[in-house]
Amino acid sequence: MTAEAKAAIPASPALTERQEARRRRILHASAQLASRGGFDAVQMREVAEAAGVALGTLYRYFPSKIHLLVATMQDQLQHLHSTLRKHPPSGDSAAERVAETLMRAFRALQREPHLADAMVRALTFADRSVSPEVDTVSRQTTAIILDAMGLDHPTPQQLSAVRVIEHTWHSALITWLSGRASIAQVKIDIETVCRLIDLTAPASD
Amino acid sequence: MTAEAKAAIPASPALTERQEARRRRILHASAQLASRGGFDAVQMREVAEAAGVALGTLYRYFPSKIHLLVATMQDQLQHLHSTLRKHPPSGDSAAERVAETLMRAFRALQREPHLADAMVRALTFADRSVSPEVDTVSRQTTAIILDAMGLDHPTPQQLSAVRVIEHTWHSALITWLSGRASIAQVKIDIETVCRLIDLTAPASD
DNA sequence: ATCAAGTCTGGAACTTGTTCTAGATTAGCG
DNA sequence: CGCTAATCTAGAACAAGTTCCAGACTTGAT
Numbered sequence: 001m002t003a004e005a006k007a008a009i010p011a012s013p014a015l016t017e018r019q020e021a022r023r024r025r026i027l028h029a030s031a032q033l034a035s036r037g038g039f040d041a042v043q044m045r046e047v048a049e050a051a052g053v054a055l056g057t058l059y060r061y062f063p064s065k066i067h068l069l070v071a072t073m074q075d076q077l078q079h080l081h082s083t084l085r086k087h088p089p090s091g092d093s094a095a096e097r098v099a100e101t102l103m104r105a106f107r108a109l110q111r112e113p114h115l116a117d118a119m120v121r122a123l124t125f126a127d128r129s130v131s132p133e134v135d136t137v138s139r140q141t142t143a144i145i146l147d148a149m150g151l152d153h154p155t156p157q158q159l160s161a162v163r164v165i166e167h168t169w170h171s172a173l174i175t176w177l178s179g180r181a182s183i184a185q186v187k188i189d190i191e192t193v194c195r196l197i198d199l200t201a202p203a204s205d
Numbered sequence: 206m207t208a209e210a211k212a213a214i215p216a217s218p219a220l221t222e223r224q225e226a227r228r229r230r231i232l233h234a235s236a237q238l239a240s241r242g243g244f245d246a247v248q249m250r251e252v253a254e255a256a257g258v259a260l261g262t263l264y265r266y267f268p269s270k271i272h273l274l275v276a277t278m279q280d281q282l283q284h285l286h287s288t289l290r291k292h293p294p295s296g297d298s299a300a301e302r303v304a305e306t307l308m309r310a311f312r313a314l315q316r317e318p319h320l321a322d323a324m325v326r327a328l329t330f331a332d333r334s335v336s337p338e339v340d341t342v343s344r345q346t347t348a349i350i351l352d353a354m355g356l357d358h359p360t361p362q363q364l365s366a367v368r369v370i371e372h373t374w375h376s377a378l379i380t381w382l383s384g385r386a387s388i389a390q391v392k393i394d395i396e397t398v399c400r401l402i403d404l405t406a407p408a409s410d
Numbered sequence: 411a412t413c414a415a416g417t418c419t420g421g422a423a424c425t426t427g428t429t430c431t432a433g434a435t436t437a438g439c440g
Numbered sequence: 441c442g443c444t445a446a447t448c449t450a451g452a453a454c455a456a457g458t459t460c461c462a463g464a465c466t467t468g469a470t
Contacts, residue, residue: 016437019447039332044427054449056430065427124329127244128384135385160397167376167394168369175372179333180340189372192365192401199400221467224417249457259419261460270457 023061025051030072034118042069042118063129069122070133076119077140080105084144094149095194101148102169102190109173110183117177124174141166149197157200168193228266230256235277239323247274247323268334274327275338281324282345285310289349299354300402306353307374307395314378315388322382329379346371354402362405373398 015023029050033042044065048058062068084104089097109116126134145162146154154162172189175181181189220228234255238247249270253263267273289309294302314321331339350367351359359367377394380386386394 018436022448040426043425055428055451057448059428060447063428121330121332124379125326126383127326131383131385134383138385157397160393163390164369164373164394164398167373167380167398171372171376174329178331178336178339180336180343185368188365189369192362193369193372193398195404196397196401199404223466227418245456248455259421260458261420262418264458265417268458 022051022053022057026053026058026061026068027072027075030068031076031115034069034072035112035115038114038117039069039121041114044068066122066126066130067133069118070126070130070137073119073123073137074133074140076115077137077144080108081140081144081147084147089148093198094151095197097150098145098148098165098197099191099194101144102165102194103187105144106173106183106186106190113177116173120170120173120177124170138166141169155200158197161196161200164196165193227256227258227262231258231263231266231273232277232280235273236281236320239274239277239320240317241319243319243322244274244326246319249273271327271331271335272338274323275331275335275342278324278328278342279338279345281320282342282349285313286345286349286352289352294353298403299356300399302355303350303353303370303402304396304399306349307370307399308392310349311378311388311391311395318382321378325375325378325382329375343371346374360405363402366401366405369401370398 026047029047030042033046033050042065044058045055047068048055051058053061058068062071084101089100089104091097091100123134123137142162145165146152149158149162151158168189172181172186176183176186231252234252235247238251238255247270249263250260252273253260256263258266263273267276289306294305294309296302296305328339328342347367350370351357354363354367356363373394377386377391381388381391
């Protein structure tokens with residue numbers, strides 16, 4: 001670990017300073033517009049204007065609206081993850097800590113419901129052309145949950161349980177965002193699915 | 206149960222015969238186009254033409270492309286449900302029967318992956334304006350799962366488990382459709398989540 | 411059979427995501 | 441500095457979902 005501490009996008013061919021600044025302005029504009037009016041309010045022309053770049057440039061950085069919003073989600077998840085690292089959950093069992101972590105994330109999203117709407121809709125609407133990016137989001141989420149469980153070397157069974165928890169998390173989020181489930185119901189579902197963790201981690205070993 | 210056996214949409218103000226026929230032609234055209242090329246291939250102008258109605262009429266019957274595809278899903282689910290009723294799952298435990306049922310549904314969707322893509326994308330992309338219809342789909346799914354469990358009067362805990370299973374089912378479907386998970390992985394996840402059923406239904410009672 | 415209200419048709423028009431083009435700017439290099 | 445390739449800008453153009461409209465057709469009630 002030398003001075004080269006922040007290496008977020010090693011795959012891309014390295015951006016110049018001005019390009020990095022443009023990328024950041026774009027993501028900021030995207031989040032801003034999403035916070036106002038959700039998915040529909042993130043209009044590519046408006047994002048471009050708010051970020052001070054031409055429409056063509058926006059499309060060079062993010063090849064579609066979905067790509068843009070998924071990237072926005074990566075950004076937000078990174079914030080969340082570092083916040084959570086600073087204030088880890090306090091429950092006794094792994095299941096409790098995971099449920100607590102997810103509900104905390106949930107309340108964070110509640111504060112910006114429109115932004116949550118935009119990001120989650122983009123995530124579930126993404127087709128194959130966005131798979132790599134969506135996969136990154138999934139890995140970030142997995143990392144957050146494994147952190148809460150306090151595991152470094154999960155078993156295949158535990159990984160499967162984590163995947164199921166992620167499924168539940170995403171889907172519950174959607175039902176809440178579309179007004180078909182209350183926060184209370186989401187809480188119950190999260191707690192229910194977290195019991196799976198206890199199934200995969202018996203007292204032994 | 207008299208001759209009035211098929212009462213599917215009692216909420217709407219009752220359609221004439223020709224209107225019912227139009228509605229059916231539209232749904233058929235929608236499924237047809239979806240089977241070919243998925244969500245993107247269901248273009249409203251093409252649906253209208255294939256169904257032999259004007260574009261404005263299509264929009265009178267289904268106020269958006271999402272409404273149309275969710276209705277298409279309702280239709281397909283109804284088929285599936287009646288098929289499943291005729292050939293109930295054979296597993297010994299409730300968990301086994303539910304997993305078997307869902308995997309069977311999965312294989313049915315595998316046969317028409319483009320159609321599955323169109324319907325599921327519409328379902329998860331739906332916003333609040335489609336909530337009632339999405340809710341209907343959710344209730345249909347719940348009914349199928351409860352059927353497989355063999356329950357008439359589920360406890361709240363069991364209902365919560367069923368909801369989590371539905372969450373997992375939808376989300377796993379999406380990851381499979383977008384090429385981020387294999388069938389084998391979906392199977393594992395379904396079986397994993399179905400273990401929740403055993404947790405809510407102990408040997409007693 | 412006739413009238414009023416509601417429905418359907420064909421087609422134009424509008425919106426927003428996406429693509430394309432020609433010319434200006436910038437970055438890297440000798 | 442001066443050149444070349446890459447990048448950026450402004451804006452037109454295109455695609456598909458959605459809305460609107462004027463006129464023709466149906467339906468239901470009298």
